[in-house]
Amino acid sequence: MAMKVKELADLVGISVRTLHYYDEIGLLSPEEITDTGYRLYSNDNLEMLQQILFFRELGMPLKEIKQMISSSSFDKQVALLQHQKMLMEKRSQLDKLINTVEKSIKHMKGEIQMTNKEKFEGFDFSQNPYEQEARKRWGDEAVDESNAKVAGLSKDAQKAVSEIYTKLASIRTASPRSEEAQTAIKEWYDCLNNNFGTYSLDAFKGLGQMYVDDQRFTKNIDQYGEGLAAFMCEAMKHFADGNQK
Known part of the structure; x- marks a missing residue:
């Protein structure tokens, strides 16, 4: 069933203005625009929006996302597998940071002793x-x-x-x-x-x-x-x- 732009925005948790902008730059255009000007989004649109938001969550610029999803070689399933891999790597880094926080709390309470190296495990400042x-x-x-x-x-x-x-x-x-x-x-x-x-x-x-x-x-x-x-x-x-x- 087709969804209007406000319904889609509420479902996903993004603003209507963001969806309008995605349409303006050709990143995600609705399946249909009615004679009265309503944008209608299909299930295919929803799947593509999911892909876009996965890429965004990983910090990828919209210009690069558009180039990738517009490519004739773009495969949604392959992309999902890549998302999974990158998110797991991201989770691994977060787990290290959480562990460092937990150990730091115990260190402050005098329950354990941390080395200086351990105090900074999980941080990555290799680039800005x-x-x-x-x-x-x-x-x-x-x-x-x-x-x-x-x-x-x-x-x-x-x-x-x-x-x-x-x-x-x-x-x-x-x-x-x-x-x-x-x-x-x-x-x-x-x-x-x-x-x-x-x-x-x-x-x-x-x-x-x-x-x-x-x-x-x-x-x-x-x-x-x-x-x-x-x-x-x-x-x-x-x-x-x-x-x-």
């Missing part, structure tokens, strides 16, 4: 995916400058960032093109340029795209409100396009 992506997009110099500024960010600046996210979250159900949304997103643009280096309009637009392409960004931003990352992406795109000379 956020920084790697940023370096690829904007270059080493811009990221180094941003890192230096983040490290020295004042409490007032941190508060300002949080307040802007909170304000944007409160209006995320409105149109990203609305005057209210564009005023708020300009505050974010100014905040970035005042605290994190120089952002051109194109870089600002590209950053907004990263908010939805990279699940790690999406999760952090959506802590302020489900669907905020997608809302900011659209608002930042409209702001950048509207202010190009």
